[in-house]
């Protein structure tokens with residue numbers, strides 16, 4: 001399993017800033033074979049970003065997709081459209097979509113399924129809020145978020161084709177990352193949960209205030225199969241330092 005480095009640009013950037021960011025990343029040498037690098041630009045910039053990446057074996061992915069195939073759903077982006085633009089991956093259930101936009105676990109599960117149907121690899125984002133953490137609800141939240149996909153018909157098969165990103169909501173964009181030991185324990189819990197439900201070989205990555213200062217220690221843990229980077233991925237030097245945390 002290659003370590004995964006995912007860059008979630010969220011709703012940031014412009015043609016000009018993306019040109020600069022990608023050219024600065026590509027100007028530095030990196031053994032791309034050893035890593036799975038996936039860039040998640042805002043959807044209007046997907047094709048442009050893909051073109052800028054040229055022949056380098058990095059992927060682009062959507063930050064969201066519709067649970068419908070096509071039709072009268074103004075503003076939505078279909079899985080088939082993401083495929084058309086050359087996406088290999090899609091984020092599903094990012095905490096900002098769950099907690100700011102209000103997506104339910106059921107909707108997230110439908111989107112996960114839609115991604116699989118269209119041969120996109122979904123990255124299922126799960127994690128507890130600060131209140132849930134303080135109320136010692138973390139495991140229950142994780143169970144519920146994973147179970148919504150598992151409970152789909154042939155759920156174990158569907159879930160085993162994706163990636164899980166543990167992203168505690170209190171760590172996202174706050175500068176307070178979860179401690180590597182705590183992340184490793186949580187990932188161990190998720191791994192056991194998956195195996196008990198016959199879901200094998202799913203990478204489990206961590207997101208939430210990943211920076212060049214903490215990425216190395218996180219990635220040293222065998223339970224952590226990669227990182228999902230938000231803020232630091234908008235800075236070419238910081239993202240490159242994170243990429244270089246492994247040889």
Ligand code: PGA
Nearest residue numbers: 172173208209229230231
């Ligand atoms: P952050 O975002 O690195 O800025 O905390 C991570 C994410 O939202 O995926």
